[in-house]
Amino acid sequence: MAVKTETPTDTKSTDRIEKRVVLRAPRSRVWRALTNAEEFGTWFRVKLESAFAEGKPVRGRLSIPGYEHLTLEMLVERIDPERYFSYRWHPYAVDPAVDYSSEPTTLVEFTLEETDGGTALTIVESGFDRLPLARRAEAFRMNDNGWAGQIKHLEAYVA
Amino acid sequence: MSRSRGATALQMPDAAPLFAALGDATRLRLLGRLSAKGPLSITRLSEGTGVTRQAITRHLHALGRAGLVRHARRGRERVWDLNRERLERAKRYLDQIAAQWDDAAERLKAFVEDQP
Numbered sequence: 001m002a003v004k005t006e007t008p009t010d011t012k013s014t015d016r017i018e019k020r021v022v023l024r025a026p027r028s029r030v031w032r033a034l035t036n037a038e039e040f041g042t043w044f045r046v047k048l049e050s051a052f053a054e055g056k057p058v059r060g061r062l063s064i065p066g067y068e069h070l071t072l073e074m075l076v077e078r079i080d081p082e083r084y085f086s087y088r089w090h091p092y093a094v095d096p097a098v099d100y101s102s103e104p105t106t107l108v109e110f111t112l113e114e115t116d117g118g119t120a121l122t123i124v125e126s127g128f129d130r131l132p133l134a135r136r137a138e139a140f141r142m143n144d145n146g147w148a149g150q151i152k153h154l155e156a157y158v159a
Numbered sequence: 160m161s162r163s164r165g166a167t168a169l170q171m172p173d174a175a176p177l178f179a180a181l182g183d184a185t186r187l188r189l190l191g192r193l194s195a196k197g198p199l200s201i202t203r204l205s206e207g208t209g210v211t212r213q214a215i216t217r218h219l220h221a222l223g224r225a226g227l228v229r230h231a232r233r234g235r236e237r238v239w240d241l242n243r244e245r246l247e248r249a250k251r252y253l254d255q256i257a258a259q260w261d262d263a264a265e266r267l268k269a270f271v272e273d274q275p
Contacts, residue, residue: 017257017260019257019260019261019264021264021265021267021268023267023268023271023272024272025271025272025275029271029275030267030271033267033270033271034267039270042270043263043266043267043269043270044263044266044267045266121264121267123260123263123264125260
């Protein structure tokens, strides 16, 4: 789709991935795209089975070509109208044979702010440092003296 | 939240054994040593670790199965070294997850701007 976009800016650390993007649309429009499950599914590419509600799980099949066999499950944390929406999920949950339910989740947060010409959206996924493998990967980085740079993002998503 | 799937993480299923292999303190120390001083023999890798050669060997094979290390002959002894390409792939995998959020943000942007 030939849409002129501003490149989202990134802030990376071991615990979080952060993206910020300015959308040329009113805040109410962006809010609907984020929190109406059907609209969310359209751009995210997942067919969600129910509406988002605080404290409730929502699941659905991915509609990304090649990944339709995978089910996504989100646990909605907070819905603060037109300002903030958050949910938890299991990152890196790609093996259908594995039960990820006992593993820590990451938190995905969408924050909206009005800005000149539209809406500034910040997307943060955090909590990677709580994942046990990530902690060990961090230890690995501390031990290593040569390729900390190469392995820099390992801990960010042993996910 | 059982059997859920992170849509941010769907591009490299074979990264799972890689990260599982990293999930052990002894193995991480071995990788750290190989990074600093490799290639090394099992004898050298065992020194000062308080871990038996047998256990070190088992850990090296686990790392080897994940493609993180490999061994070669040096004279009469077998030495182990890092497979740096494999680690580079792990890094690329994580970059890819960040990139998938970029893609999702772009799709959202197109969606709200094209369908007021």
